[in-house]
Amino acid sequence: MGDPRLFTHVRLSSTLAGPDASVPAWFASHGSFGGWLNAEVQHIIDEIRLLLGDIATVTAGEGRTTDHAWAAGETFSIQFTTHARAFGTILSSVGCPPPGVNMQRVSGTRGSLWTDEHGTISVDDGSGPRVLDTPPGVEAATAATDDTLTELIASNSLSRALAGASSRLMGPTVSMCRALRDRIESGPSGTTDIPPTTFDDGVANTAVHMAILRSIVTGRTEEVPTTVSA
Structure with a gap:
């Protein structure tokens, strides 16, 4: 581009x-x-x-x-x-x-x-x-939202909407956690598609x-x- x-x-x-x-x-x-x-x-x-x-x-x-x-x-x-x-x-x-x-x-x-x-x-x-295409190692969201948990933590419109988005955020969150783990295990010389946050x-x-x-x-x-x- x-x-x-x-x-x-x-x-x-x-x-x-x-x-x-x-x-x-x-x-x-x-x-x-x-x-x-x-x-x-x-x-x-x-x-x-x-x-x-x-x-x-x-x-x-x-x-x-x-x-x-x-x-x-x-x-x-x-x-x-x-x-x-x-x-x-x-x-x-x-x-x-x-x-x-x-x-x-x-x-x-x-x-x-x-x-x-x-x-x-x-x-x-x-x-x-x-x-x-979805990059290798980036997981798609597969977990369904837990409706019981949503009702427990969501007492207002905003919290219900954010809790309902948990399934969409699951895949990216897993990918970021794996990148953090790989960076810790491999040290500064390791490579990852996700730049480390400082x-x-x-x-x-x-x-x-x-x-x-x-x-x-x-x-x-x-x-x-x-x-x-x-």
Whole structure:
């Protein structure tokens, strides 16, 4: 696909759509670091940094698509640029009425890579679109959700939705745990298709997250510091 230049992330879900939706107390409060942005954005930041490199600037907004009794938002949008001169848009909401939309796309100088709502990964390098095979060692989700456990731990709309996603997350979680085990057993000289995550990655991701929160408050584009004290 050549050099990646444009990243697009769109997730529109009805998980918290409507005034009857309920959330845990921490999610409802800005003071408890609640809201959908704080729940999801770290994962997207990590993915962008892996695919496009370090983020340079962010411009962000947060709000609510439907009316709720709590203060924290369930919808956010972010525009960003990277030090490698790529740019992108993140639009995510769990408060939109159906139908849902779930798509990620990376566009490069010679082609595009994208996912759909079923988790299928496709690529088009100019010769036509094709679906990529699941990499060796990456397990598909096979375990069904335990409905009894879901009822025990899920006392609100958000928790029920997250508990219901456990079967989809099972395969990727197993793959990440195996990669961690292999890295421990083989040492620094070992090889794995999944790059190891370091403490520095966590600090760098948090620096982007903090810049996003500053942008929401100031209403301006915020720079991400390139050197952060851990």
